Structures are given as C-alpha cells and as structure tokens.
Amino acid sequence: MAEPLKEARVVVREDECKGCGLCIAACPEEVLFEQKHLNRMGYHPAGYKGSGCSGCGYCFYQCPEPGAITVYKKGYVEEEAA
Amino acid sequence: MANALIKADSFYELYERKSGIQDVTHYCPGCGHGVLHKLIAEAIDDFGIRERTILISPVGCSVFAYYYFRVGNIQAAHGRAPAVSTGIKRVHPESIVISYQGDGDLAAIGGNHIIQAANRGENITVFFVNNAIYGMTGGQMAPTTLAGQKTTTSPYGRNVNSEGYPLKVCELLSSLEAPVYIERVALTDPKNTTKVRRAVRKALQNQIDNKGFSLVEVLSVCPSNWKMTPVQSKQWLVDNMIPQFPLGVFRDKTAEIPNRETIRNTFDQSGVREKLEIPANEKQVQYSLQPKMDFANPKLVIAGFGGQGVLILGLGIAQAAMQAGYNVSWLPSYGPEMRGGTANCNVNISRERVGSPLVTKPTVLIAMNLPSLEKFDSKVEANGLIIYDTSLINKQPTRQDVHVLGIPATQMADELGNTRIANMVILGAFIAYTAVLNKEVVFDALPNFIKRKNLLPLNESAIIRGMEYVLNKVTN
Amino acid sequence: MAKQLIKGNEAIVKGAILAGCRFYFGYPITPASEIAEAAAFYLPVVGGTFIQAESESAAINMLYGAASGGVRAMTASSSPGMSLKQEGISYAAGSELPMVIVDVMRGGPGLGNIAPAQADYNQMVKGGGHGGYKMVVLAPNSAQEMCDLTMLAFDVADKYRNPAVILADGFVGQMMEPVEFPEPVMELPKKEWAIQADAQDEFRLVSSIDLEPEELEKHNVHLQQKYAAMEANHVMFEDYQTEDAELVVIGYGVVSRILHSVVDELRGKGVKIGLMRPISLWPFPKNHIIELAARIKRFFVVELSDGQMVDDVRLAVNGKIPVQFYGRYGGVVPSPDEIIAQIMKKNEA
Numbered sequence: 058m059a060e061p062l063k064e065a066r067v068v069v070r071e072d073e074c075k076g077c078g079l080c081i082a083a084c085p086e087e088v089l090f091e092q093k094h095l096n097r098m099g100y101h102p103a104g105y106k107g108s109g110c111s112g113c114g115y116c117f118y119q120c121p122e123p124g125a126i127t128v129y130k131k132g133y134v135e136e137e138a139a
Numbered sequence: 140m141a142n143a144l145i146k147a148d149s150f151y152e153l154y155e156r157k158s159g160i161q162d163v164t165h166y167c168p169g170c171g172h173g174v175l176h177k178l179i180a181e182a183i184d185d186f187g188i189r190e191r192t193i194l195i196s197p198v199g200c201s202v203f204a205y206y207y208f209r210v211g212n213i214q215a216a217h218g219r220a221p222a223v224s225t226g227i228k229r230v231h232p233e234s235i236v237i238s239y240q241g242d243g244d245l246a247a248i249g250g251n252h253i254i255q256a257a258n259r260g261e262n263i264t265v266f267f268v269n270n271a272i273y274g275m276t277g278g279q280m281a282p283t284t285l286a287g288q289k290t291t292t293s294p295y296g297r298n299v300n301s302e303g304y305p306l307k308v309c310e311l312l313s314s315l316e317a318p319v320y321i322e323r324v325a326l327t328d329p330k331n332t333t334k335v336r337r338a339v340r341k342a343l344q345n346q347i348d349n350k351g352f353s354l355v356e357v358l359s360v361c362p363s364n365w366k367m368t369p370v371q372s373k374q375w376l377v378d379n380m381i382p383q384f385p386l387g388v389f390r391d392k393t394a395e396i397p398n399r400e401t402i403r404n405t406f407d408q409s410g411v412r413e414k415l416e417i418p419a420n421e422k423q424v425q426y427s428l429q430p431k432m433d434f435a436n437p438k439l440v441i442a443g444f445g446g447q448g449v450l451i452l453g454l455g456i457a458q459a460a461m462q463a464g465y466n467v468s469w470l471p472s473y474g475p476e477m478r479g480g481t482a483n484c485n486v487n488i489s490r491e492r493v494g495s496p497l498v499t500k501p502t503v504l505i506a507m508n509l510p511s512l513e514k515f516d517s518k519v520e521a522n523g524l525i526i527y528d529t530s531l532i533n534k535q536p537t538r539q540d541v542h543v544l545g546i547p548a549t550q551m552a553d554e555l556g557n558t559r560i561a562n563m564v565i566l567g568a569f570i571a572y573t574a575v576l577n578k579e580v581v582f583d584a585l586p587n588f589i590k591r592k593n594l595l596p597l598n599e600s601a602i603i604r605g606m607e608y609v610l611n612k613v614t615n
Numbered sequence: 616m617a618k619q620l621i622k623g624n625e626a627i628v629k630g631a632i633l634a635g636c637r638f639y640f641g642y643p644i645t646p647a648s649e650i651a652e653a654a655a656f657y658l659p660v661v662g663g664t665f666i667q668a669e670s671e672s673a674a675i676n677m678l679y680g681a682a683s684g685g686v687r688a689m690t691a692s693s694s695p696g697m698s699l700k701q702e703g704i705s706y707a708a709g710s711e712l713p714m715v716i717v718d719v720m721r722g723g724p725g726l727g728n729i730a731p732a733q734a735d736y737n738q739m740v741k742g743g744g745h746g747g748y749k750m751v752v753l754a755p756n757s758a759q760e761m762c763d764l765t766m767l768a769f770d771v772a773d774k775y776r777n778p779a780v781i782l783a784d785g786f787v788g789q790m791m792e793p794v795e796f797p798e799p800v801m802e803l804p805k806k807e808w809a810i811q812a813d814a815q816d817e818f819r820l821v822s823s824i825d826l827e828p829e830e831l832e833k834h835n836v837h838l839q840q841k842y843a844a845m846e847a848n849h850v851m852f853e854d855y856q857t858e859d860a861e862l863v864v865i866g867y868g869v870v871s872r873i874l875h876s877v878v879d880e881l882r883g884k885g886v887k888i889g890l891m892r893p894i895s896l897w898p899f900p901k902n903h904i905i906e907l908a909a910r911i912k913r914f915f916v917v918e919l920s921d922g923q924m925v926d927d928v929r930l931a932v933n934g935k936i937p938v939q940f941y942g943r944y945g946g947v948v949p950s951p952d953e954i955i956a957q958i959m960k961k962n963e964a
C-alpha cells in the first residue's frame with residue numbers, strides 16, 4: 058500500500074489539453090502555465106510548475122475536458138484510482 | 140469525500156463512437172458544454188445512478204453528448220428532447236432522464252415542447268445551456284442573443300424592435316404551477332461553478348425522489364462564435380449576459396413536495412378482453428326470419444335532425460341485424476355536418492358480403508324530417524320503401540313506384556311520455572313492415588345499443604307500438 | 616366467436632392493446648379523434664399510458680422516446696397532422712425504431728375538410744420525410760381489418776425495427792362493422808437493443824446521426840437490405856373475380872368497397888370485370904399487377920385523390936396495357952353508378 062500524498066498534486070494530460078487557458082486563469086496559486094511546445098492537436102498545453110498545488114480543484118472544474126486534468130489532494134492514496 | 144478529482148466513471152473511458160481522436164471531446168477549447176458535462180457525470184457517479192440514467196442528446200453542439208456519457212443514450216430531433224424524454228420516462232419511470240438542450244434547441248424550435256413538458260410536471264431533469272448563440276451552425280442569432288449582440292444573422296446587432304428581446308426561459312417557466320425547481324446559474328469563476336455543481340445535483344436528486352420537473356439554465360461561453368479567447372468570454376458573460384439573465388432560484392418547491400415511490404410499468408394481458416369490453420363468446424342464437432321479398436338485403440338511409448336519434452336508430456338496426464347473423468355496416472355523417480343540425484346514417488344489411496358502406500341508392504329510406512324526405516326521396520330504388528314521420532312531415536312522398544309507410548312516430552312517442560323515442564317507434568314499424576328482423580332479436584340487441592338500462596322498458600314499449608301500428612294498418 | 620359492432624377507429628385501439636401496445640401519444644383531429652379517445656379510455660384500464668401531446672410533432676417524438684424504451688407504442692392522426700409528423704417518422708426510420716402510426720386520411724391540401732380522401736398516399740407510402748426510407752403501409756377496408764392489420768403492423772414493426780403505417784380513410788375510420796377480436800398476444804418480442812435503464816444501456820444507442828458519409832452510407836445499405844426483406848415478405852392484396860376478367864379495377868381502402876359493388880353490378884350485366892385491392896401499399900403488389908397485365912385488357916384505377924397510387928400501377932404495367940384512372944378530390948366519394956359510367960365511357964374511348 059502506497060503512502061498517502063504529503064502534498065497535493067495536479068496532473069495535466071497534455072495530449073488532451075486544448076490550451077484554452079481557463080485552468081491557468083483560475084488557479085489561485087498560479088502554479089499552472091502555458092507550455093511553449095505544441096501537442097498532437099496543435100495546442101500549447103497547460104503545464105504544472107511542479108509544486109505549490111493546494112488541491113483546491115478550481116482548474117478541474119474550469120477545464121472542459123473530462124480527462125485532461127486530474128487533481129490529487131493531500132492524503133490521497135494511490136490505490137484509490139484503480 | 141473523494142481525495143482526487145478524476146475523470147468521472149460516468150464518462151466512457153474511450154469515446155469509441157467518435158471518429159478521429161477518441162480521448163478528447165469534440166468541443167472547442169474553453170467551451171462551457173464540456174464543463175457542464177463533467178459536473179453532470181460527477182453527480183451521476185456520486186448518486187450511483189449511472190446504470191439507470193438515460194441521456195437525451197439534442198441538436199446543437201451537444202448533439203454528440205452520447206459520445207461521452209456512459210449511460211443509455213437517445214439522440215433527439217432539434218427541439219424535441221422534452222417530448223422524447225417524456226416518452227422514455229413514461230416507459231421507464233425507474234430511469235433518470237436527462238434532457239440536455241441548447242438555447243436554439245430549447246427556446247426557439249422546441250419552445251412549446253419545454254413549456255408543455257414543464258407544465259405536465261414530467262419527472263425529468265433539464266439542463267439548458269444558454270450561450271446566447273447557435274453554436275453548432277456557426278454563430279447565428281439565438282432567441283437568447285442579447286440586444287445589440289452581433290451574430291452572423293444579426294450582423295448589425297440584434298434589433299429589439301424587429302427581433303425582440305432575449306427570451307428568459309426561467310422567468311417564463313416559473314409562471315407555471317407544476318415545475319418543482321428552476322434555477323439560473325453561470326459557468327464563470329470557481330464560485331459560480333460551485334453553484335452550478337449544486338444546482339445540477341439538486342435537479343437530479345429531485346428526479347430520484349420523484350418530485351417532478353426540474354430545469355437548470357446554465358449561462359455558458361461559446362468562445363468560438365463569440366470570437367474571443369475563452370478567458371475573455373468568461374468576462375464577457377459576466378459583464379453582458381448576467382445583467383440580462385439574472386442568476387438565482389426562480390422556483391423551489393423541493394421541500395414542500397414529498398418524495399414519491401417509483402411505480403414501474405408491468406405488462407399484463409390477463410383479462411384484457413374483458414377490460415376492452417369485448418363480448419364473451421356466446422352461442423349464436425338462431426332467429427327465424429323471413430324478410431318480405433323486396434327487402435332481402437336492404438340498404439338503408441336514415442335521416443333527420445340531430446337529436447332525433449337517427450344515428451342510434453341506424454345503430455340499433457345494424458346491431459340487431461348483426462346478432463341475427465347478417466353482414467352489416469353502419470356509416471354516419473360525421474363532424475361539422477352534424478353541427479349543422481341534420482344527421483344521417485347509411486346501414487347495409489346483407490346475407491352477402493357488404494360492398495360499399497356508402498348507400499347511394501337506398502332500398503329503404505327512413506325520413507324523420509321534411510328536408511331529409513326531400514333530399515333522399517328521389518334516390519330510393521324502385522319497389523323500395525319510404526318510412527316517414529307524419530307528425531313532422533306534412534307532405535307525401537312523390538314516388539309512386541315504392542312502398543310508402545307514414546307513421547306519426549313523434550306523436551306516438553309523445554303519448555308514451557318521451558318524444559325522443561320516436562326513433563324506436565320507427566324501428567318497430569320497420570321490422571314489422573319488412574320482417575328483416577323480428578321483435579326477439581331487436582329486444583336481445585337493445586341492451587347493446589341503449590346504454591341506460593333504466594330506459595330499456597320504455598324503448599321496448601315504443602318498438603311494440605311501432606309494430607302494432609303497422610300490423611293494424613295492414614289488417615285494416 | 617362473438618362479434619362486436621364497432622367503429623373502425625375504435626377497433627384499431629382494441630387491436631393495438633390486444634397486440635400488447637400500452638402507450639399512445641396523440642393530438643385530436645377529425646376523423647381520427649376516436650382513436651385518441653378510445654386510447655384515453657382503455658389504456659389506463661390495462662395499465663397503459665395515454666398522453667395528449669401538445670402537437671403531432673410532440674406526439675411522434677414522445678413515441679420516438681417510448682419506442683426507444685422497447686415497448687409497443689403508437690400514434691394516430693389525420694392528414695394535416697401527418698404532415699407535422701414527417702420529421703419524427705424520418706428520425707424513427709433512421710434510428711430503426713419500431714412503432715405503429717395510423718393515418719385516417721381527410722380532404723386537402725391545407726386544412727381541407729374532414730371528409731374521406733386518399734391524398735396522403737405519396738407522403739405516407741413514398742416516405743414523406745427526408746431520406747430514402749420505407750415503411751410497410753397497410754390499407755384496411757373494414758373495421759375488422761382496422762383491428763387485424765394494426766396487430767400485424769406491430770409484428771412487422773418489431774420484426775424489422777421500423778415504423779409501420781396503417782393508412783385508412785375517414786369512412787373506414789368512422790363506419791361501424793362487426794369485428795371478431797382475436798386472442799391477445801401474451802408475450803412480446805425481446806428487444807435487446809432497446810434502452811432499458813439497466814447495466815447494458817451503456818452499450819445501447821438510439822440515434823440517426825452519422826457525420827461520416829461512408830458510415831452513413833453503410834447504414835443506408837443496411838436499411839435498404841432490410842427494406843428488400845420487407846418487400847419480399849409482406850406483399851398483401853386481395854383479388855375478387857379476377858380469374859376470367861378482361862378488365863380489372865384497382866382501389867384501396869373504402870374505394871375497394873365501392874369497387875366491390877361495381878364488380879357485382881357489372882358482373883350481373885355480363886361484364887368480365889374483377890377487382891384487385893392492394894392491402895399493402897408498400898410493398899406494392901407490383902408482381903401481381905404484372906401477372907394480371909399479361910392476361911387482361913385494361914386496368915381501371917380509382918382513388919380519392921388526383922391519382923397517386925396509379926403511378927405505381929403504371930410503373931408495374933410499364934406500358935403493356937392501358938391504365939385508366941378516375942379520381943374525385945376534396946372528400947367527394949364516387950358512387951358505384953358514377954364509376955360504372957366512367958368505366959363504360961373509357962371503354963368507348
């Protein structure tokens with residue numbers, strides 16, 4: 058059994074991102090940013106700065122793509138996702 | 140409380156019905172549809188109703204909502220989703236039916252359907268995406284387009300003097316009695332989005348509890364057709380749409396309406412014949428009938444004023460003839476013609492198969508008023524029979540080549556205490572004169588066409604009087 | 616079995632319920648209203664549902680929803696209402712939904728009148744909505760057939776997952792005749808494809824849209840194969856005195872009843888005349904017409920319209936023998952004498 062997460066974490070699935078920027082605008086911690094490269098659909102996908110996510114989920118509920126953003130809150134245990 | 144925000148289980152893992160890339164939606168970047176989809180899917184997950192949820196996809200950008208929701212899916216014609224929802228919900232009351240519609244779909248082409256479904260209090264949940272535009276067809280004016288807003292079909296801005304004002308669906312529907320819950324929310328900042336999330340859940344919970352009709356209007360961005368970035372769109376929505384479409388709850392009877400049980404439909408054919416009032420199989424009674432020569436297979440026209448019971452008279456003759464083993468048909472004049480005050484019917488009685496139900500050359504005319512006698516007198520076949528009510532018709536039939544039987548039927552009925560049974564006096568006269576039927580079969584048939592049983596004796600007396608009149612006349 | 620003297624319109628409802636129909640969606644219109652009224656009366660008694668829809672368009676879409684749910688369901692209307700239903704019928708054909716649709720035709724065009732007519736032939740038989748779809752269209756000519764063909768229509772609809780139509784006219788709907796009602800259908804066919812609010816629903820979809828031309832063409836090919844099977848299996852007609860006929864009159868619905876009288880009368884005068892009555896208008900009994908054309912001298916078609924079915928007769932006959940036509944419009948129903956006069960006149964011509 059994996060350890061519970063010590064810090065919240067956001068994962069952007071770049072392939073599914075359409076670069077609308079709504080998550081970036083909504084993030085109160087300003088830890089999301091527009092990446093320079095283009096993804097397979099030709100969009101600049103959002104990216105996570107790697108730390109500072111509070112797990113508020115604002116980005117998740119701004120993002121129109123069902124699978125593009127996942128937010129793991131503090132205390133999340135890996136197996137739950139299975 | 141879930142410790143992660145993950146793609147809902149109520150979405151298909153892969154959108155296999157979609158062509159091209161199957162792990163992203165077809166929606167434009169930043170589109171509000173996708174966000175609302177997520178809130179709905181999450182609620183379906185959390186309520187544990189996925190297996191019994193049925194989604195009606197509209198015509199609009201969300202026409203392909205069925206690509207994504209892992210539920211029962213029905214795609215409906217433009218604007219008809221509330222009607223389709225009604226149909227499937229009535230069939231499966233245990234299901235959770237979501238009617239998902241855009242503003243063109245719901246408020247323009249489907250305007251009447253949503254009003255009527257709301258007014259019937261259908262136990263469905265409607266999610267109404269108002270983006271003030273026709274998204275799918277490329278940005279034309281919607282009924283919800285704002286005053287002055289430029290679209291491809293209002294290129295100079297919506298002119299309220301010729302195109303009217305943005306249609307306020309929540310306000311309109313909240314004038315109805317039946318809806319349980321109506322709220323307008325907006326997909327803007329996280330705070331408002333939380334309200335959308337709450338409204339989605341409440342609207343679904345109401346249906347789970349069988350409370351009735353719920354509608355959530357969701358103000359939503361269409362960056363592509365508004366020609367703005369997604370971020371600018373949200374600001375535009377806040378600055379321009381919300382003032383025109385105030386957010387809030389317009390109806391909430393959730394607390395006062397009790398939860399109701401779900402009553403499932405069951406299919407049961409037992410006793411169905413009785414329930415349909417189909418007569419039980421009885422032995423065919425044999426009646427000995429010897430119709431007079433000229434009346435072997437009579438074709439009747441029976442005519443008079445509406446209210447004289449000419450249709451019932453024809454029906455009675457047809458019913459008795461059927462019970463006597465003849466083939467029969469009865470054809471009424473119908474519709475507005477009856478409202479004009481005259482009524483007539485055609486009856487065929489035959490040992491052969493009945494051809495035309497329409498009698499154009501009657502062998503028997505029963506005329507209960509003068510216009511009827513005048514209208515049909517010339518049409519009667521030679522050697523036929525004209526029966527007419529001498530208490531109302533003070534003219535003789537002109538024909539010399541037919542049998543003529545005048546009978547003061549209305550007067551005789553009056554003497555029996557009810558003018559309205561003149562028709563039965565005539566029925567008696569008809570059977571006595573022609574012997575096509577006899578008293579036994581007519582009396583047997585009587586309960587099948589006289590619905591009020593307490594009137595049976597009176598009808599029987601009238602028939603007997605009619606018969607006696609003819610028999611006395613013949614013997615005199 | 617005991618017979619019941621009953622209106623054609625009412626016989627439809629009893630037949631439908633005996634066939635297992637439990638859902639009716641409709642909007643009142645003369646001369647079809649008795650169907651809605653009888654449905655409203657009897658369906659609640661058998662645990663069914665009647666809804667008076669806000670329009671014919673709503674009715675057909677409610678039916679679309681109900682049929683998606685796998686039950687036997689129906690609607691009925693008359694000509695102007697059928698015009699409104701065409702959109703939904705096209706969707707139902709595209710989505711492959713079984714349902715029964717009854718049209719009790721009246722005079723037109725436009726509001727016309729409520730008298731019997733047959734001017735809906737093209738819109739119902741040829742598929743009045745968009746797209747190349749077909750439906751089995753049955754034309755009863757008696758109250759008994761209103762019942763029997765309605766029951767059959769449910770079977771055909773389910774068998775092929777396709778709408779089926781009863782095309783009647785004001786007289787067949789309004790007249791009363793003795794009907795012997797068959798025994799009820801006790802068990803309905805299983806419909807695995809239907810939306811049932813269960814765990815398998817995620818694999819089910821009722822839809823007529825497909826953006827990919829290649830895919831939509833495949834779907835159309837599938838539909839065409841289905842229609843070919845329907846055409847092979849469901850031709851229905853009735854012949855009367857055609858064995859030695861030199862002249863065959865053709866008519867459906869109430870017209871066939873009038874033509875029956877015409878044949879009796881002319882046979883009495885020694886004319887070698889017979890009647891062919893199409894019962895299925897689609898599939899049209901064209902092979903039978905071809906057979907008849909090989910051994911008779913002429914066809915005489917009568918319709919309560921400008922002549923719509925006659926086109927199908929002419930297509931089948933393909934110029935081999937004369938196909939004459941007599942039609943009345945606007946709700947006028949010709950008498951046997953009138954038709955006889957026309958037959959004689961065209962004989963001299």
Ligand SMILES: Cc1ncc(C[n+]2csc(CCOP(=O)(O)OP(=O)(O)O)c2C)c(N)n1
Nearest residue numbers: 198199200217241242243244272273274275
């Ligand atoms: C009968 C009919 N008329 C017109 C159309 C074309 N059409 C498709 S979508 C649409 C408008 C959809 O707008 P809306 O309901 O606002 O949905 P949105 O795309 O904005 O989400 C129209 C007019 C159609 N499919 N069917």
Ligand code: SF4
Nearest residue numbers: 166167170200274361
């Ligand atoms: S056109 Fe507008 S409503 Fe349609 S998907 Fe794009 S953004 Fe969304």
Ligand SMILES: [Mg+2]
Nearest residue numbers: 241242272274
């Ligand atoms: Mg719109």
